[in-house]
Amino acid sequence: MSNVFATMLVTHVVVGIIGVSATYALLMAILKKKPSLWFMKLSALIAFLSYLVSWGFGGYYYVLRYGSEVKPIINAGDYPWAHGIFMESKEHLFLFIPVLIFVSLLILWTHGHEVIANKDLKRALAFLIFITFLLALFVTLSGIIVSGGAG
Amino acid sequence: MEIYPLLTISHIIGTVLGVGGATFAEFLYIRAIKDGEVDAEEKIVLGTTYRIIRIGLFLSVISGFGFLLLFRFTGVEERLLDPKLWAKMSIVIILAFNAILLTMHKIPFWLGSSLSLTSWYAALILGSWRPYPYTFMETIIVYVMAVFIVAYILHFIRSRFLKKS
Numbered sequence: 001m002s003n004v005f006a007t008m009l010v011t012h013v014v015v016g017i018i019g020v021s022a023t024y025a026l027l028m029a030i031l032k033k034k035p036s037l038w039f040m041k042l043s044a045l046i047a048f049l050s051y052l053v054s055w056g057f058g059g060y061y062y063v064l065r066y067g068s069e070v071k072p073i074i075n076a077g078d079y080p081w082a083h084g085i086f087m088e089s090k091e092h093l094f095l096f097i098p099v100l101i102f103v104s105l106l107i108l109w110t111h112g113h114e115v116i117a118n119k120d121l122k123r124a125l126a127f128l129i130f131i132t133f134l135l136a137l138f139v140t141l142s143g144i145i146v147s148g149g150a151g
Numbered sequence: 152m153e154i155y156p157l158l159t160i161s162h163i164i165g166t167v168l169g170v171g172g173a174t175f176a177e178f179l180y181i182r183a184i185k186d187g188e189v190d191a192e193e194k195i196v197l198g199t200t201y202r203i204i205r206i207g208l209f210l211s212v213i214s215g216f217g218f219l220l221l222f223r224f225t226g227v228e229e230r231l232l233d234p235k236l237w238a239k240m241s242i243v244i245i246l247a248f249n250a251i252l253l254t255m256h257k258i259p260f261w262l263g264s265s266l267s268l269t270s271w272y273a274a275l276i277l278g279s280w281r282p283y284p285y286t287f288m289e290t291i292i293v294y295v296m297a298v299f300i301v302a303y304i305l306h307f308i309r310s311r312f313l314k315k316s
Binding site: 001006009010013014017018021024025027028031032079130137141144145147148149150151 | 254255
């Protein structure tokens with residue numbers, strides 16, 4: 001693998017993990033009785049930017065290397081389902097993540113005080129963030145499986 | 152500095168913070184409830200301990216993924232599908248969800264604290280045990296049993312300590 005693709009993949013993974021961690025931190029923050037609004041805003045912003053960067057770097061790798069060099073190896077190997085199920089799922093599900101976290105970010109930045117004051121609103125946003133976290137977690141684990149199948 | 156020692160050091164520091172933090176959290180909590188309530192100062196101390204645990208978790212996860220990338224780049228991709236690795240990751244995921252449930256008060260404290268402590272030690276043991284001879288299911292079954300054994304031990308310690316004071 002060239003240094004460029006290696007850099008793309010490393011950045012995709014590391015920044016993606018930062019995004020997932022920030023989403024988890026946001027979830028833990030909003031579940032508190034007295035959440036810290038500045039912490040939630042910061043976590044949401046870090047998560048959103050991380051997902052965008054991870055998307056960009058991952059997309060570059062996917063378009064220029066994965067399809068032509070990695071996917072044939074997986075399909076010819078012992079774990080073709082790594083691509084057929086997990087990469088295919090990842091390709092589609094990941095699109096939701098930046099959008100969902102952006103919605104959370106927007107709500108927090110424009111109506112953050114109302115979210116903290118209103119239990120129903122807070123619960124609804126917490127659920128949205130939880131779904132985002134679940135999707136991000138699934139995409140992350142799928143990535144591990146896909147890489148494992150590329151041996 | 153080469154990447155492998157850096158990842159190892161980071162991962163160990165993360166584990167130390169997590170395991171140590173979880174252990175201290177238990178002892179600090181027992182001390183805190185000795186008088187029947189957790190006062191403001193004790194809450195601050197416990198809160199700081201939980202923050203240390205979360206830092207440990209983040210460091211462990213980031214460095215852990217560093218190892219996964221290293222496997223990818225050094226031609227040992229099959230290690231990414233290793234049953235021990237998946238058992239360890241499953242336990243870390245359980246740990247993360249446990250923290251969510253504890254924050255929401257949706258899990259009894261006796262179970263949540265045992266899950267936390269057992270999970271950290273399980274991750275430590277799995278990371279250190281090489282070569283590892285057991286399957287994913289065998290590991291998870293033992294882990295689940297350990298959670299309840301640790302819960303009983305913690306209950307015993309708490310009741311003995313609180314009875315004496």
